[in-house]
Amino acid sequence: MRDDDPPRNARTHAISTSERGSFCTARCACGWAGPARRSRERARTDGAEHLAGS
Ligand SMILES: [Zn+2]
Numbered sequence: 594m595r596d597d598d599p600p601r602n603a604r605t606h607a608i609s610t611s612e613r614g615s616f617c618t619a620r621c622a623c624g625w626a627g628p629a630r631r632s633r634e635r636a637r638t639d640g641a642e643h644l645a646g647s
Contacts, residue, residue, distance in 0.1 A: 608640035619643070 616629040619640035627639035
């Protein structure tokens with residue numbers, strides 16, 4: 594067991610959104626990324642659902 598190598602499921606989740614052209618994608622600090630959306634609001638919803646564990 595190495596103290597500097599925390600388990601993957603211990604990572605914190607932090608949603609951010611990035612825009613690319615007319616699309617917006619939600620991303621998480623854990624490495625998750627949602628599908629490209631036409632609406633930033635929809636991308637935020639994707640992130641919220643990821644945080645909820647779906
Ligand atoms: Zn996450």
